[in-house]
Amino acid sequence: MKKTKSNVALNEIQNIGNDVYTRIKKKRAPELKMPLRALSNVKYDPKDGFFELLGKMKERTLTAATIKTFAQTLRMMAHAKSVIQNDDITTKREMYYISKNWAEAAFKEQPESDTVMEDVEAMMMVNREQMGFIPEEKGGEVAGKLIVVDKDPDTGKEIKIDCTKFGSGAYSIPTSVEHLKFDTNAKFILAIETAGMFQRLVKHNYWKKSNCILISMGGVPTRALRRFIRRLSDTKKLPVYVFVDGDPYGIGSIYRTLKVGSGNAAHINEYFCVPKAKFLGITPQDIVDYKLPSHPLKDVDLKKIKDLLKNDPFILHHKEWQKALKQLQSMKVRAEQQALAKWGLNYVIEKYLPQKIKHPEKFLP
Amino acid sequence: MEKNKDLKDNELNVPIAIELAKKQQEISVASFFEKNRHLLGFDNPRKSLLTTIKEAVDNSLDACEEGNVLPEINVEVIDMQNNRFRVIVEDNGPGIVKKQIPNIFAKLLYGSKFFKLSQSRGQQGIGISASVLYAQLTTGNPARITSKIGKKHDAHYYELHIDTHKNKPDIIKDETKTWNKDHGTRIELDLEGSYQKGDQSIDQYLKQTAIVNPHVTIIYTNPKAEPIIFPRASDKMPKKPIEIKPHPYGVELGVLMSMLKLTETRTLQSFLTNEFSRVGSGTAKQICENAALLTNTKPRNITREMTEKLIEGIKKTKIISPPVDCISPIGEELLEKGLKKEIDAEFYCATKRPPSVYRGNPFIIEAGIAYGGKQNSEESMKLFRYANRVPLQYQQGACAITRSVINTAWRNYGLSQSRGALPIGPITLALHIASVWVPFTSESKEAIAHYPEIIKEIKLALQEVGRKLASYVGKKRRVQFESKKRDYIQMFIPHVGEALKDLVNFNDSEEKKVEKLLAEILEKKRGKLEQVEAKNLEYDEEFANIGKEEKEDDQEEKNESKEK
Numbered sequence: 001m002k003k004t005k006s007n008v009a010l011n012e013i014q015n016i017g018n019d020v021y022t023r024i025k026k027k028r029a030p031e032l033k034m035p036l037r038a039l040s041n042v043k044y045d046p047k048d049g050f051f052e053l054l055g056k057m058k059e060r061t062l063t064a065a066t067i068k069t070f071a072q073t074l075r076m077m078a079h080a081k082s083v084i085q086n087d088d089i090t091t092k093r094e095m096y097y098i099s100k101n102w103a104e105a106a107f108k109e110q111p112e113s114d115t116v117m118e119d120v121e122a123m124m125m126v127n128r129e130q131m132g133f134i135p136e137e138k139g140g141e142v143a144g145k146l147i148v149v150d151k152d153p154d155t156g157k158e159i160k161i162d163c164t165k166f167g168s169g170a171y172s173i174p175t176s177v178e179h180l181k182f183d184t185n186a187k188f189i190l191a192i193e194t195a196g197m198f199q200r201l202v203k204h205n206y207w208k209k210s211n212c213i214l215i216s217m218g219g220v221p222t223r224a225l226r227r228f229i230r231r232l233s234d235t236k237k238l239p240v241y242v243f244v245d246g247d248p249y250g251i252g253s254i255y256r257t258l259k260v261g262s263g264n265a266a267h268i269n270e271y272f273c274v275p276k277a278k279f280l281g282i283t284p285q286d287i288v289d290y291k292l293p294s295h296p297l298k299d300v301d302l303k304k305i306k307d308l309l310k311n312d313p314f315i316l317h318h319k320e321w322q323k324a325l326k327q328l329q330s331m332k333v334r335a336e337q338q339a340l341a342k343w344g345l346n347y348v349i350e351k352y353l354p355q356k357i358k359h360p361e362k363f364l365p
Numbered sequence: 366m367e368k369n370k371d372l373k374d375n376e377l378n379v380p381i382a383i384e385l386a387k388k389q390q391e392i393s394v395a396s397f398f399e400k401n402r403h404l405l406g407f408d409n410p411r412k413s414l415l416t417t418i419k420e421a422v423d424n425s426l427d428a429c430e431e432g433n434v435l436p437e438i439n440v441e442v443i444d445m446q447n448n449r450f451r452v453i454v455e456d457n458g459p460g461i462v463k464k465q466i467p468n469i470f471a472k473l474l475y476g477s478k479f480f481k482l483s484q485s486r487g488q489q490g491i492g493i494s495a496s497v498l499y500a501q502l503t504t505g506n507p508a509r510i511t512s513k514i515g516k517k518h519d520a521h522y523y524e525l526h527i528d529t530h531k532n533k534p535d536i537i538k539d540e541t542k543t544w545n546k547d548h549g550t551r552i553e554l555d556l557e558g559s560y561q562k563g564d565q566s567i568d569q570y571l572k573q574t575a576i577v578n579p580h581v582t583i584i585y586t587n588p589k590a591e592p593i594i595f596p597r598a599s600d601k602m603p604k605k606p607i608e609i610k611p612h613p614y615g616v617e618l619g620v621l622m623s624m625l626k627l628t629e630t631r632t633l634q635s636f637l638t639n640e641f642s643r644v645g646s647g648t649a650k651q652i653c654e655n656a657a658l659l660t661n662t663k664p665r666n667i668t669r670e671m672t673e674k675l676i677e678g679i680k681k682t683k684i685i686s687p688p689v690d691c692i693s694p695i696g697e698e699l700l701e702k703g704l705k706k707e708i709d710a711e712f713y714c715a716t717k718r719p720p721s722v723y724r725g726n727p728f729i730i731e732a733g734i735a736y737g738g739k740q741n742s743e744e745s746m747k748l749f750r751y752a753n754r755v756p757l758q759y760q761q762g763a764c765a766i767t768r769s770v771i772n773t774a775w776r777n778y779g780l781s782q783s784r785g786a787l788p789i790g791p792i793t794l795a796l797h798i799a800s801v802w803v804p805f806t807s808e809s810k811e812a813i814a815h816y817p818e819i820i821k822e823i824k825l826a827l828q829e830v831g832r833k834l835a836s837y838v839g840k841k842r843r844v845q846f847e848s849k850k851r852d853y854i855q856m857f858i859p860h861v862g863e864a865l866k867d868l869v870n871f872n873d874s875e876e877k878k879v880e881k882l883l884a885e886i887l888e889k890k891r892g893k894l895e896q897v898e899a900k901n902l903e904y905d906e907e908f909a910n911i912g913k914e915e916k917e918d919d920q921e922e923k924n925e926s927k928e929k
Binding site: 013014016017018020021024025027028029030062063064067068070071072074075077078081082102104105 | 865889
């Protein structure tokens with residue numbers, strides 16, 4: 001399975017190399033065209049449920065503005081080719097260091113290298129793991145009613161990992177999740193923004209009480225985490241509820257990216273998002289209803305709200321979200337998940353979550 | 366106290382005024398200039414030597430051009446030790462008739478050019494006789510003049526002094542000579558002076574003269590007995606200037622009064638039509654009407670008040686501009702050519718303004734610049750000033766040309782400039798004013814007077830060359846930018862080649878081929894890189910070095926002064 005996928009990437013790399021070469025032979029300026037990865041180049045269709053690329057392309061060729069990235073893109077592809085052929089991997093950070101051999105074509109900072117990597121993905125419409133590029137970041141943690149079926153890296157034998165048996169710890173999602181299988185009888189998945197809230201729910205066995213799977217996202221969900229929840233929820237037909245801070249970042253970055261993907265990764269959104277996710281809280285209305293202690297919104301928060309209302313195709317599609325964000329905007333405050341502790345440490349387990357989960361129809365889309 | 370006592374003593378005898386009156390007498394022009402020789406450009410030994418040569422050469426060139434002869438001027442400066450020099454200037458001009466020789470050379474304010482309005486180098490008839498006077502004052506030796514007016518005529522030789530009291534020639538020797546020359550004039554003067562190369566030197570003056578007078582050959586022997594020849598670059602005589610009458614606009618009260626007094630015409634109407642250019646009977650009537658004067662008033666009977674009215678009348682009347690064909694400019698092409706010969710730059714341009722008028726005198730401004738190349742970009746602009754084809758070397762600061770240069774906003778044209786200063790940059794400017802009457806600030810003819818009309822025209826000329834300069838500088842910058850971009854792109858071509866080598870699997874020679882092809886594609890895509898810096902094939906280094914200070918000389922001089 002992995003081999004054939006890599007071969008797809010390998011073939012694509014060679015095809016692009018040959019195209020460039022042929023153009024040069026014909027004395028025509030070589031060029032690389034790739035989709036523009038930005039919010040301005042995506043549309044949101046609720047039927048498909050994720051941000052899809054529009055037709056805008058960017059082009060790299062023999063111009064002063066693009067020649068450097070043109071050369072870097074080709075060099076990175078050449079590197080990917082040898083990595084695939086040797087069945088090896090390169091972490092994103094390693095890729096950045098490898099470029100230090102390229103003299104003037106070296107990347108100055110890792111973000112430059114990451115950007116080119118994502119461009120290569122977008123150009124070939126493959127996912128970086130298929131080219132042997134591995135991210136550094138962790139995928140997230142899982143606890144609750146779930147058995148993950150993985151393989152032993154040495155023997156290839158199946159390993160069953162029971163996520164109820166980590167005690168006060170949790171199962172760590174690997175960077176590549178495509179080969180995993182699942183076994184569960186849980187009712188829903190609860191994706192949580194902060195590790196602190198996750199810890200509280202694990203500590204008091206919330207998953208047992210409500211028969212669910214708890215997943216800690218730790219900020220904006222990684223690709224692996226998005227893919228994990230997607231595969232789990234699709235194969236086991238589980239609803240996904242998202243529990244984040246009641247602020248523009250929790251709504252506009254964490255929840256939105258989990259549900260429909262991002263502009264920057266628009267080329268892979270189709271597989272790396274969870275369209276069925278629903279927003280449990282903290283909603284702006286929760287701040288009022290639960291009289292939560294709040295913090296004033298900073299300028300960056302207000303700017304983020306404005307930006308979401310103006311440019312985000314997902315928000316623009318959902319009136320409820322516009323209303324909620326406008327409410328936040330007029331209240332000029334935000335509230336964290338853990339603000340519920342004001343009413344007692346286990347208020348969230350005893351009152352808040354049960355009240356919420358009783359009425360999933362009231363969740364924000 | 367003592368004075369009071371004197372007064373008392375004298376009281377009884379004669380009024381002091383009578384005593385004083387004994388000392389009050391007419392001062393001749395010659396005596397006046399004897400005391401005020403700096404007014405004529407004889408302030409110090411170095412300048413005096415230059416002024417003498419300049420006056421003699423100017424006269425020779427004027428004479429040749431009037432006689433329609435291609436000038437060939439021989440200049441010789443002989444070091445006679447003890448700061449004395451012998452100056453010999455000889456031309457192939459039409460010569461001077463015997464009777465006039467003493468007056469021309471040994472009487473101040475005697476000449477042919479003062480009363481006519483026509484473009485010429487000399488104007489007042491002071492210069493050469495002042496040189497003669499200066500020579501006489503410093504060495505006591507007479508001026509020695511030889512002149513011949515034609516093949517069949519004898520050459521006349523004079524030795525002359527100036528009688529300073531009477532401003533009259535004092536003939537010391539008068540004889541006939543044979544001279545193996547068809548016609549021409551030669552003057553030989555002994556005077557006190559000092560010779561030094563560098564700016565404001567004789568060498569510089571002669572070179573600059575050659576630059577703006579390409580029809581002239583100058584054979585120059587400097588005090589070190591080194592011959593330097595400036596051969597003529599063109600066999601075409603400049604267009605002969607035409608003599609014109611004054612234009613009514615700008616005529617001043619005093620001048621108008623004396624014109625009215627001297628005229629031979631009988632009515633105001635005929636005075637106006639005969640003594641001025643561009644005044645026909647219709648215009649004359651209009652002037653009289655506007656001045657509320659009768660056309661048949663006798664010029665002699667016109668009073669001061671009436672003259673003032675007349676001037677007002679002239680101002681109110683529309684009169685067409687004076688004829689401008691009387692001026693002979695150098696021309697953009699020759700100005701540029703001259704600059705190319707002298708300065709190794711990368712960009713040259715010149716412009717000629719249409720004729721304009723100040724005080725009723727037509728004039729033309731021409732400007733040329735040489736930019737970049739080996740010129741120092743940290744220094745102020747180098748300025749070459751010319752008036753009627755004569756280089757102006759002194760009093761740059763007092764000159765209207767300098768003022769105009771300073772008042773022009775050179776920053777708009779890519780040079781830096783502080784307030785009230787010449788611009789800084791690798792640039793030389795040559796500016797020429799040609800006029801039937803160039804208004805100098807003094808008799809020594811070193812600086813142009815600040816007439817607003819002249820300053821305005823100079824500024825317009827400067828703006829024209831400035832704009833051309835700015836477009837060149839802009840273009841150069843664009844090309845440099847483009848070339849930088851190309852270099853940048855080129856830097857990454859080997860990376861593309863190396864990546865493709867791995868991607869497509871080819872060998873090193875194919876990689877080189879790909880890199881070559883990419884370079885070709887780049888060239889084709891971006892077009893040929895334009896060559897903006899013009900190669901100057903006319904630059905003549907030997908010529909350019911004439912008159913420049915020699916480093917060795919400086920050393921020697923320093924050593925000498927140390928020894929002293």
